Amino acid sequence: MIRLSGLMLGKGNDCVHNLNLTVADGEIFCLLCKQGLLRQRLFAVLRGFSLPVRGEVFFSGTPAVTGAAVVAMEPINAADFDTEATLKAHLAFFCRAARLSREAVYEILIKLNVGEEQLEKRLRDSDEETFRKLIMAILLAIPAPNLICNDLIHGEKKAYELEFNQLLAQRRQNGHAILYLTDDIFYALQIADRVSFIKKGRMLPRDPIPALDLEEMDLMRLYNKFLG
């Protein structure tokens, strides 16, 4: 379970006041926000990199301890990483660092259609998508009960998106709490159980909208009202 209580962070236009929100186990919650910087700030607080001005973040009833109770996922670029190392070297390093069994990672990699031969390549010779899948597999193999994502599949190919959706759905079935930050209302409709918006520093509406209700709503009107 992820619980944000009375969270206040940021200043000026990029701020949030009194954010109260609970993501139950086995639920995907989409928090929609137009401002990328604000999403970044919130993500940094959720993953434990910075402290909020006020309020608290709880994961499964315990204070936020990054790496133990929660896994944070954000978009990555292969160019930002060490391009001279092979994907296998990256895998070995992260498995060791996160104390993961390689089998657990390979299991997810198979679902993502990444073969052994693709891991033998150096990152500079490999394609961007394979590396992203590898990192995703490593992160999803971590047996943490909570997951937070920051606009992870924005601009990705449809096939990649579907594979990721399947993995998210599987985690939800396993009873994990998933908080997804994005500005894409159409994607939120695909994956979320409940959605909410952040506009002018407030969470709107105060009671999150269940996805089933969202389907019946006029999305364009919602978009213009909260994200436009």
Place this chain on the structure above:
Amino acid sequence: MIREFLCFESGRVLGDRRIVGVGAIILLITAFLVVSGYRNHAAFQLEKQAFVDYERQRIPQYVNYAQYAALGFRVLFEPSPLAVFTESSRLLASVESKVDMSELVQIYNVHKGRQLFSVRGYFSDVFGFLFVTGTLIMVYSGATTFSSRAALALRMQFLGYSRVFWGVLLSRFAVLSVLFCVPITAICVLVLCGSIAFTPAEIRHLMAAGLLLWLMLAFFFILGFTLKGVFRFRKHTLLWSFLIWFALVFLIPELVTEYVYVRSQRLPSNDSLNFQKLRVVLENEARAVEHVRNMSRRKDVDMKAVVRDQVHFFMKNIHLLNRNIEFDLTRRVSKLIRQYERVSLLIPTQFFLFINREISGLGYCGYLEFKQYVMHLQERFMRFFFQQHYFHRAEKVKSFVRPGENVYQSPSFITAMFGWGVCLILLYMIMMCAWSQRRYQRLVKEP
């Protein structure tokens, strides 16, 4: 986890074709420079033998001691065997001195024939070359240690900030150090096992120079690493790193040298000094001639005794006075050298160049010792001349120089400030590491 960091970083470093390619070229050039240094040493030994033989055969050709006194003999400056590694940064390339009865202390470079080509660039020896190329590679490697904020943030999820920071920093430097040190140490060991005999002190000094080179590599690695933090992972970090490296390795040492040169202009010129000494000698000569003339007019005066008295007077007063003029200059030069050393202490690259020069015996300490040796020889030669010319009246000219005395073997020097310089470099490194640690943490955590 250290093993994992080391494995990952060695894969990264060895996977970087630029580093491996440049490293291989450096190794080849280093080997070439060692062989070249070795051959130069052998060539110098042959030249030294020719010098000694020529001087030995030249002296008996003098007709009398007056001729010997006027033409004198030469003293050759021989660098320490460590010049095999640090030869080109020499201050005293092809240096000789002429010792005669004039009160001048003559130390000069010979630029004739092949000796014209003996002065080379600052960095064409093993240590100088490794210093330039090694620091360039290290500053590049330091600046590419953490490729991006995202890569650091991802690792932090698993390991925590401090473990990632120190793990990557230390393991990457360890891998690069091994890549640099193992082949170089092997080459040095091969040379040490060769025909050149190094004294234990020289081996200690060689190890100290090796340690200093390694420290310089570490310094530039951390500098590159720090600059990446200063420029917030931006792409132009590499350009700035290169510019700062260039300034530290080439520009600042040149400016310091220029500063010292400007300060050295306050010293009296050699000719003014010589003129001062000449005036002392001429006044004494006039006085002595007058005195001898007066004494010769008297009866019952032993003129030999009068001349001897004048010689004794010259050695006890005039020569001492001239020596003091020379000592005064040496004192002022030493003071300037100490200032130079103190300024060098503050700039690691300058400090390395200073120490590198002293290690080979071709630096300022070598010069001071050589000058002292020449002055000592000159004083002894004067006494020898007076003895032979005025007191013994020997017919055949005997050589004053004992075997090996006209070759000055310069020892290798480590200045007293070496420890302070090393401590200061370590302090800079610790400060940069501490600053970087806070800086990277802030960079990663800010949205």
